Amino acid sequence: MSGQPYRREGATGRVLRFRFDGQEYEGLEGDTLASALLANGVRAVASSIRLGRPRGVYAAGCEEPNALVQIEEPFPEPMLQATTVELYDGLVATGLPGQGRLADRPDPARYDAVHAHCDVLVVGAGPAGIAAAGVAARAGARVILADERPEPGGSLLGTAETLDGRPGREWAAGEVAALAALPEARVLGRTTVLGHYDDNYVIAVERRTNHLGAAAPAEMARERVWRIRAKRVVLATGGHERFVAFAGNDLPGVMLAGAARTYANRHRVLPGRRAVVFTTNDSAYAAALDLADAGVEIAAIADVRQAPGEAWAARCAERGIEVLTGHVVTAARGEGEVSSVETAPRSKTQGAGGETREIPADLLLVSGGWSPVVHLFSQSGGTLRYDEGLGAFTPGEARQAVEAAGFARGVTTLRGCLEDGAEAGRRALSAAGLAVPSEIAVPAVGEEPPAAPAEHLWLVESGDYGTHFVDLQRDVTVGEVLRAVGAGLSSVEHVKRYTTAGTAHDQGKTSGLLTSGVVAHALGVEVAELGTTTFRAPYTPVSFAALAGRDRGPLHDPVRVTAMHEWHVARGALFENVGQWKRPWYYPRPGEDPGEDMEAAVLRECRAAREDVAAMDASTLGKIDVVGPDAAVFLDRLYTNMMSTLRAGSIRYGVMCRADGMVFDDGTVIRLADDRFLVTTTTGNAAAVLDWMEEWLQTEWPDLRVHCTSVTEQWATVALVGPRSREVLARLAPGLAVDNDSFPFMTWRDTEVAGIEARVCRISFSGELAYEINVSSWSGLALWEAVMASGEVTPYGTETMHVLRAEKGFPIVGQDTDGTVTPQDLGMEWIVSKKKADFVGKRSFARADTSRPDRKHLVGLLPEDPGVLLPEGAHLVATSSLPEPPVPTLGFVTSSYRSAALGRTFALALVSGGRERAGERLYAPVGADLVPVTVTSHVLYDPEGARRDG
């Protein structure tokens, strides 16, 4: 181990090579990056975000505030804690100055998610968690045991305790392996529970291949989000050690005592050679003795208390370790790292007499007491209460089926934690309705000396609080907290926001309570009165990649396609997203280089539809079968116009409003039989309209005998449009009489088209002679191919459809309307029935607001320069120069196109009092220009409707 000067004798494991800040090092399998760096004597790992002070490893887990690193290879990942990064061969990392750098390339790794259900979720595989999970799982409960570390054991990993005569780490591994073998138990290692939400919905992230480095299998999800629904949750989350605020408490070489113990025991690494210990409680003695046994010279223990635990004092005396009772550390000193520690009687810092001592040391172990990890309990809605004995917050009343066990609820002894966990397991069993075993064996553990009370000290008093840090990651000092209090802030929530203490990505795991303590000290109140800041998810940082999981790239959101989609793709169509649908936008003419641009393609497609024959895939329209004896009454109540008078065989256009009178959807209503209608909706609103119908039927009109069934994808639809559409249809449907008298506008016929059973509707969304041919979607592609077979029919996309309908002034719900537009605003008074006693929306048309003369009306706009295309969304003003802001706007452009039929550009717009403005000149600010436009009717093409019969 000559390459690892701080590695203890007897360490085993494969040697791993890694690079840190450009330097090559060796570590051992099982190391974290932090333990490997300490083994190599690397003290300063990072620098602080605001002050640029050198920082070293402070903790041994996810509470680490200092040792922030960036993984550089195999894939860049910023803002990781060296204490939670598992070492792997080939790891390349750098220390960070408080913030990292995002990768400049897409992450090639896979991420996924999984849903899981259990009777009991146990969070934390320390002694209490293992005991709880074991009891529940052995009795047949469905158990999930999750732990954030690579191996189970929790606190046992850092101590030298034995259970049933076996080292704690070995015992934990054995118990958990036995658990994992049970059919209904699942053990999730390297899995951090991040969030605890309503109804015991718990989110965890499992890190599955991060520790493998470049050896990670590509097909295996690197991280997995677990979405767990637990009937009961046991939080065996243990505790985090706190530090104390004194001068220089951020120097590399200052470390939490428990963390140092973990490095010595678990990783067989000495974090220094000569240590001073500064403590408020007994726990640091066990650390000091373990380190002494490992070969660290313990120069002195400064104990705030006058009376430490007697047994501990005796053990120190046996080893010749000096214990300075009633003492504090007043400063850690050194250039870039600790080289000496100054101690003094506590009385001296409070103004009384006493002698300071400067003790040479390269390590200062601090224990300001331990705080139960109550984050998840608090997130779940549980209350917290201050425990005077612990000097920390512990779980109070639970709001859900959740309980804490072991140290997470303040149990301090190993035996106590094991028993407490077992009891939690029994309660989980009875909650799940399973038999509870009467006898539960708890493993034998060594005698623990009785604990002497801790004395809660938050800060070492001083005349200068400039380097008394409370939040190491945010560089917040006692001085700043005192300034906040001095500015009048007395709530810890306000102090947090004022100073940023507790807001770093460690979320104040080590600093939160310390900040409260300092505030309490300054205000002269108890910490219990002040309370704590709110705990929110996530418990530890989580990557967006993990949260996105599989919902990336092509699976980001469902892509809905029609039966004809493959044809459109093969033909080179460009697609437009309409809701989740991919619809052909336009079809550039094939075989040209450079290809036809959109403008040329759309002009060509429009000409074909107006002058020849063209076809569009209209399958995406929503379709709903409305069936029952009261179907006509029902539709009369939902549409603004009358549907009950429609004869079977005929079709009517209709508009639906919300109760507030605003247009909600439009489409055609086809009467198939007296008691049967087929309703079409806009593409984007299909689900909303069905929900709307069900809502009225179920909640307001349960007496109506009507049923609604979605048939959107049952049918594929081809819109055949243009003066020559009749002759094309006649050829495809020889059995159908297509002349105008036999098959008039707004009627439908069942027939065969291209040998396929079809329903043909004579409706038009372009003003031209047009048909919509509906067939089973299984035959949609065959129908489309048959329509296209002769080569004379031009396929057209949504852009052309939009131009054609806009030329006719047909609005598109959701484009020309926005939920504030009435049918009257659209110039469609004719579709609002005066005869019906009521329909949804009717009463609102009598409100003063819906008849204001300045309501926005749908109008046409003609730019004075016929080549200028207005951007959709452009505002309209009355003056040729802009006045000082706020500029009064008269309305805005909702649709804007180039028209082949008109030989110019045009637009539709919603304009205040627009119908009264016909002929007026308005201006559209576009960039720096004010584009003059003339207001006109919204029907710009064939206003007489002469073209629809061909």
Place this chain on the structure above:
Amino acid sequence: MLLIPCPWCGPRDEAEFHYGGQAHVAYPEDPAALSDEEWARYLFFRDNPKGLFAERWSHTAGCRRWFNAVRDTATNEIHAVYRVGEPRPVIA
């Protein structure tokens, strides 16, 4: 993510449901007989209590049935679910 007990399908994730606002707000018998203010009250005004609230949900991704629930808006606990047309249960 609430776990909402659909009266038919049993407990399902909140994501399967649509929220429908306050329950027991009936469509007026004769809207034409209402003053503008009364109609506006129906359209736009809803209670917003802290505590128990009777509200409508629809199991849109499941059986597509509308139902009512009494939920505590402060704790998110659902105290009862009941079918449309049934009276609001008394929660002790």
Place this chain on the structure above:
Amino acid sequence: MAERRSPAAAFAARFEAASAGGGPRLAEIPFLTQIDLRVDPKSPAAERIGTAIGVPLPLEPGTAVRGGDLTVLWLGPDEWLLLGPDGAAPGLVERLTEAAAGEPVSVVDVSAQRTTLVVAGERARDVLAHGCALDLHPRVFGPGRCAQTTLARAGVVLVAGEDGFRMLVRSSFAAYVAEWLLDASLEYVTPPAGEAAPA
């Protein structure tokens, strides 16, 4: 009859390859008959329909019953989906309409509205659990259970069988769901060397 094409036809080869690689068995069963039936379960019509199709409409939410070559799925308190073999729709619609005998019943042929995907084999539950929030444990969702729910971001009707699941997927979503299933199966198709597949 002109050529029919099922919504997931383009995925046949990739489904087969995934199934052969040790992953879940994925397949499309095209062109099944599907009839959506709405009827008051307490009405005489409901009883007559049960007699006509040879199996009473299941009244317990989330259950499916089989009768002859028909499977009847509970979709809602007054809604059922009848599954039958390819080509059975016209006859079935006629039988149902006849049995309704003028009572207010809705019978709608929705055979092409959804297609049927099979997710079967040892890994079926694991694959679905990546995107389905239901508890698919055999004690909770075993053979005879069905549910309308979501898989990833698509609505599905999930039917548990002896050897896995049938999943009815809206035709326009079929390609998305197929891609999703293939992606979710990847880990199970080629188990990573040296790593135990998750339990």
